[in-house]
Amino acid sequence: MLKRRDTLPEGFLEARAGELAAMLGGPTLIELPGERAAPLFVSILMHGNEDVGLGAIQRVLRAYDGRSLPRALMLMVGNVSAAAQGVRRLDHQPDFNRVWPGTLDHVGTVEAAMMAEIHERVLARGAFAAIDLHNNTGRNPFYSVICEHRPEVLELAARFARRAVLFRGVPGTQTASFAGHIPAMTAECGKPGSPAHEEAAARFVADVLESETLGGDREGGALDLYHTLGVVRVREDVSLSFAGEAADLSLAPDIDRLNFVETAAGEAFGRASHPMPLTMIDEAGRDVAEEFFAVEQGELRLARPVTPAMLTGDPQIVRQDCLGYLMERLAPA
Incomplete structure (x- = not known):
């Protein structure tokens, strides 16, 4: 089920979310080199109607066109079949953000096996951090979802937005699956279809790509932290x-x-x-x-x-x- 690449397909930086199923042929892990070997893992389109991640990554990669990335990038392009129809998931599919290691409801599915393969690869490469980019359907400010109260995770969240939500209660989410292994967070980027939201998400991804460490002094002051x-x-x-x-x-x-x-x-x-x-x-x-x-x-x-x-x-x-x-x-x- 999982496609793997070490280069971007032609036209990726201009493609719309609905065009990726034909371009990629299915969920795809793209591994790009960078000056620092420990990669940043970024997932987009875990939900097919949440396209902020695609717009953000396209902006980041266009900015580095012809130059080396400051850090290796592992990019997971998720539910492209749902994206082709503009929906969160297809009726016969599980939610792509409920099938990561730790899932209780989707053990044994091909989607869970795919996410386990990606999870293993991310950890084997000693990833620097994991970021899952999402939109909301309702009105919400930008905020992060985290599963740990560690300095590295709090700094990662603070780089994105002032608000962060601590929650450990949904097994099978990507962020929960990486907790205890690497700094991980979900970035909730408001409603889809906003160039301003895509630009803000792009600035965040670029900032983390360019970072040497996490866990030191944070910029932006204290987080507004909530517990679910x-x-x-x-x-x-x-x-x-x-x-x-x-x-x-x-x-x-x-x-x-x-x-x-x-x-x-x-x-x-x-x-x-x-x-x-x-x-x-x-x-x-x-x-x-x-x-x-x-x-x-x-x-x-x-x-x-x-x-x-x-x-x-x-x-x-x-x-x-x-x-x-x-x-x-x-x-x-």
């Missing part, structure tokens, strides 16, 4: 609406207005005829939805003050992934 309390999903047997149609759960279409906003207990998320239409799985794998939500007189409300993130009004994303996450603020890192 759990991932919120709509129960499979609960019908869902964002537009006011009759459903077991009718959520506000602008629910993403709450992302990274400290939100008080009692805040209404929508209307519900189900006694508890959500699950919320914490880092220990427990469903704690009833600790954080309550249905009162047909209104779904927060039971505790929290800070939401990644709330989305896209029903397909809700079904394929989640409604969002709830977080708590930590002391500055």
Whole structure:
């Protein structure tokens, strides 16, 4: 399933995400040389409709056209089949960011075997760091997701954005798979289709490529660090609406207005005829939805003050992934 290259295919630096399936023939690991041997590993298009990583990498590589990269680069171009259709994943596929080593739900799949092969190769080459570039579907500021509270990881996060989310609760993500091995993070770069977002992601990747070390003094001051309390999903047997149609759960279409906003207990998320239409799985794998939500007189409300993130009004994303996450603020890192 995995294609491997040591050069860029012709036309890659100008290609759109939807053209890569025909150009590459499938998920592809591209290993490019650089002045420092320990490579930076960057993954893009783990979700086919999140193209910020492609635009960022194209900008970085065009800037070095005709010159050596300051550090070797390992580039993973992920779900190109989904990108060809402009969707997160195809219906028959697992989520490419849930099949990395440590996955519980996708053991034995060809996708898990592919990511295990890449993971082994990245570690065998003594990678400097791992960066997974993503977009969000809802309104969110730039932020990173990390799985460790180590100086090297915190510096990597701080180079990207002021906000960072510490979360260890989704087995099979790329960032979680590298935790304890190399500095790793997910860079969440806002909504897709923005040249400004691509340029910001490109500056970050170029900065890390040019870095000699991680773990020293960080620029940009202390991080605004959050801890994820759990991932919120709509129960499979609960019908869902964002537009006011009759459903077991009718959520506000602008629910993403709450992302990274400290939100008080009692805040209404929508209307519900189900006694508890959500699950919320914490880092220990427990469903704690009833600790954080309550249905009162047909209104779904927060039971505790929290800070939401990644709330989305896209029903397909809700079904394929989640409604969002709830977080708590930590002391500055």
